Amino acid sequence: MAVMQDRIANDLTQDYLADANEALSFNLVRTPQDMEDGEFFSPEMTHQVYGDGEQIFGYKDLEVRLYITAGRLNMYCDVEYSSIVKKSKSVALEPDDIVGPLTKLVPTNCILDNQDTFLALLKKESTFKPYGELISVITPHNNDANQRFEVYSCNADTPGFLEYFERLQMFTMFYVDAASYIDTSxxxxxxFIAQYYPIRAAISYEQYQSSDGNPMYAFVGFTTVYEFYGYPEHVRPRISQMLVLPPFQKKGIASGMLQAIYNKYIDDPKVLTVSGAVSSLRGFNVSVEDPSAIFGSMRLRVDCLNALTRLKVFSVEKLKKGITKEHYDEAKTKLKLNRDNTLRVFNVLLFRATDRNNKEDYKNFRLFIKNQLYAPFRRQDRELAKLEKYNLSKEEISETLAFVPKDKRPDIIHQEYLDLESKLSMIVEKLPPLSDEERKLLGR
Structure with a gap:
């Protein structure tokens, strides 16, 4: 009898088990028609909402559609399924709560269970205006004249904004691994919020036109920045989170928000540096609060563009003379870059100016980079020399120091260089090509 019950339970489990990532979808609603034929997009993860297994039990052919008004972010959850698991005396099974975990992510009564109420709120979208101060307008990568994106700067004192932010940060649970809600107090x-007109949150919106030709706004993405104290009366802004919703990705919104943040802080004498990336020359592992190669590459490209357009010290003729104190000072003063980020920018722009068909020019660049990659080994040698003064045995030294033998270092450095050059090439491809004037200065 027990075996039969287990078999029944197993069959039910398989028939009534849904992948939460596939069952759940979002729809940013601008008009009632969008609920029928609008664009739906799926979460990248649901383990922070429905558990590590990312599964919902108890429903066959489950579909969970979360409709969200594009501007105000009012929500309506529609749940459909062909059948639901039923309780029985022989098998103790209960369906999972679907809507409950979602309601915990947003303010009370934010998610509606009545479509008519939702549609009534949708009519009020025409009066929605972005919170905060307009600080930037973003031109999409495809230069579509019909699309306009705006970035707004907000903080805790912006009237009504914190309640709005409590709604939009719900998306982090579905697109940012190990996400945590910000203490808005x-x-x-x-x-910084991006809108489709479609700091120190940058909020992005798309500005679009209503049926009667009036401008309306749709939420696109956001960036948060924390201002750390810097002695004696300064601040060190650090980028914490950045998210652009899937329908608006690959349009230049993220880099546009990042540039808007830079522009907000660059001319402020109280700002020491703008961070948000712990950089490492090895592997180009760059992060905000969590490692993200995509963010790192984007930030590096933006930093390089700023250096090219704003700092004469990064002109091609000065790059060829090597990195100097002037590079570090100018980058810190005018771009708020720390030393590590300045060196990374210098490496990219030097690679851009290097003629890889010229053996001597290319060799000089490789040696310049490999000298940087060798720095950890030089530190190892210094540490080894210190330990040897205490007459320690090789076994004792190996327990204290992870020493790489000198005969293995060239191969390690060579491979690291190849990996780094590949990543430098990808950044350079997204920068403006050398101008005729630059080529002339380089003697080409």
Whole structure:
């Protein structure tokens, strides 16, 4: 009898088990018609909402559609399924709560269960205006004249914004692994929001036209910045989170928000540096609070563009003379870059100016980079020399120091260089090509 019950339970489990990533979808609604034929997009993850297995039990052919008004972010959850698991005396099974975990992500009564109420709120979208101060307009990568994106700067003192932010940060649970909600009572946070007109949150919106030709706004993405204290009366802004919703990705919104944040802080004498990336020359592992190669590459490209357009010290003729104190000082003063980020920018722009068909020019660049890659080994040698003064045995030294033998270092450095050059090439491809004037200065 017990075996039969287990078999029945197993069959039910398989028939009534849904992949939460596939069952759940979002729809940013601008008009009632969007609920029928609008664009739906799926979460990248649901383990922070429905558990590590990312599964919902108890429903066959489950579909969970979360409709969200594009501007105000009012929500309506529609759940459909062909059948639901039923309780029985022989098998103790209950269907999972679907809507409950979603309601915990947003303010009370934010998610509606009545479509008519939702449609009534949708009519009020025409009066929605972005919170905060307009600080930037983003031109999409495809230069579509019919699309306009705007970035707004907000903080804890922006009227009505914190309640709005409590709605939009729900998306982090579906697109940012190990996400945590921001303590909005801490006034050191700034918010930057992108809108489709479609800091210190940057909020992005798309500005679009209603049926009667009036401008309306749709939420696109956001960036948060925390302002750390810098002695004696300065701040060190650090980028914490950045998210652009899937329908608006690969349009230049993220880099546009990042540039808007830079522009907000660059001319402020109280700002020491703008961070948000812990850089490492090895592997180009760059992060905000969590490692993200995509963010790192984007930030590096933006930094390089700023250096090219704003700092004469990064002109091609000065790059060829090597990195100097002037490079570090100018980058810190005018771009708020720290030393590590300045060196990374210099490496990219030097590679851009290097003629890889010229053996001597190419060799000089490789030696310049490999000298940087060798730095950890030089530190190892210094540490080894210190330990040897205490007459330690080889076994004792190996327990203290992860020493790489000198005969193995060239191969390691060579491979690291190849990996780095590949990543430098990808960045350079996204920068403007050398101009005729630059080529002339380089003697080409």
């Amino acid at each position: 801490d006034h050191k946070w700034n918010y």
